[in-house]
Amino acid sequence: MLKPNLYGRNFLKLTDFSEKEINELIDFAQDLKNKKQAGIVHQYLAGQNVALLFEKPSTRTRCAFTVACVDLGAHPEYLGKNDIQFGKKESVRDTAIVLGRMFDGIQFRGFDQETVEALGEYAGVPVWNGLTNEFHPTQILADFLTIKENLGHLKGIQLVYVGDGRNNVATSLLIGGAKVGMDIRICSPKELFPDKEIVAQARIIAKETKAKVMVTADVDEAVEGADAIYTDVWVSMGEEDQFQQRIDLLLPYQVNQEMLEKTGNDNVLFLHCLPSFHDLETEVGRDVYEKFGLTAMEVTDDVFQSKNSVVFDEAENRLHTIKAVMAATNGK
Ligand code: CP
Ligand code: NVA
Numbered sequence: 001m002l003k004p005n006l007y008g009r010n011f012l013k014l015t016d017f018s019e020k021e022i023n024e025l026i027d028f029a030q031d032l033k034n035k036k037q038a039g040i041v042h043q044y045l046a047g048q049n050v051a052l053l054f055e056k057p058s059t060r061t062r063c064a065f066t067v068a069c070v071d072l073g074a075h076p077e078y079l080g081k082n083d084i085q086f087g088k089k090e091s092v093r094d095t096a097i098v099l100g101r102m103f104d105g106i107q108f109r110g111f112d113q114e115t116v117e118a119l120g121e122y123a124g125v126p127v128w129n130g131l132t133n134e135f136h137p138t139q140i141l142a143d144f145l146t147i148k149e150n151l152g153h154l155k156g157i158q159l160v161y162v163g164d165g166r167n168n169v170a171t172s173l174l175i176g177g178a179k180v181g182m183d184i185r186i187c188s189p190k191e192l193f194p195d196k197e198i199v200a201q202a203r204i205i206a207k208e209t210k211a212k213v214m215v216t217a218d219v220d221e222a223v224e225g226a227d228a229i230y231t232d233v234w235v236s237m238g239e240e241d242q243f244q245q246r247i248d249l250l251l252p253y254q255v256n257q258e259m260l261e262k263t264g265n266d267n268v269l270f271l272h273c274l275p276s277f278h279d280l281e282t283e284v285g286r287d288v289y290e291k292f293g294l295t296a297m298e299v300t301d302d303v304f305q306s307k308n309s310v311v312f313d314e315a316e317n318r319l320h321t322i323k324a325v326m327a328a329t330n331g332k
Helices: 019-038 060-071 092-102 113-122 137-151 168-179 196-209 219-223 240-253 257-262 283-292 311-330
Strands: 049-054 075-080 105-109 127-129 158-162 183-187 212-216 228-231 269-272
Touching (some): 049 092, 060 075, 060 105, 092 105, 113 127, 127 137, 127 311, 137 228, 158 168, 168 196, 212 219
Parallel strands (some): 105 127, 228 269
């Protein structure tokens, strides 16, 4: 298929893209996945250099951008927060200009959405958001590709996000779900409802795309008839002092077998952006077990490992969708 023409555009949040553009990126990612599996060369970024700037840690996003660069013929350069002058001795604006003089594209993962927006304003080359406190837009492309692979389409799909409704993944799913015409539901305690402005934006988008938007604290109401249930960690990066409060609020929102049964759909998909606390195989998981007596947090291990779970397809799809974003915005 033809590469979507988003040449020179930044990829900072899903509100900046139309329904058509988002669908084209997902279809292009499927095409690139097929090409990779068939061993067909797809070097849209041949000879380019890409900066990968990280303030926060990452497995999937870092690896996806790195492998995507190499597959597309570009050189990736990892710049950790302690490796360069960024933020300590040099402003975001000056760093953006310098990186833009040397690199053909910049990925940023970090704290403030403002930072990635400023990089996008001053760099003069495409900037891609690899997660901020507010949004995680490349994640949603991978989630939607995974849903499309399994259910054949996105329009009208009932996708229920259960958990911390105000985090970066929840807000991006809300906007993304509205953009592609889903029946998108955010289910969380009232204290963790998404920002009112984001909900209002999603409702405006939904009018155009015929999406449905629901924000509720009621699990039974949210999950009945669901095609897919999605959750994320209860404590996001940078909020590590919040475990006690989040566990108190979110325990009734844990995704477990009982919740899957409430959907009435044997084949309901289970999605999670990962990493996930579903067992005691991590330091944090064991620490939470010692302090709070929980063997899992946002999802139980049986659901995580069940036939309904597509979490590792989702993780792989980060590669193909990130590749689509880079090729569409910077490819020849
Ligand atoms: N889903 C995701 O963004 O994972 P990483 O934090 O490992 O990049
Ligand atoms: N909400 C999580 C997503 C991790 C991919 C975080 O920000 O830590």
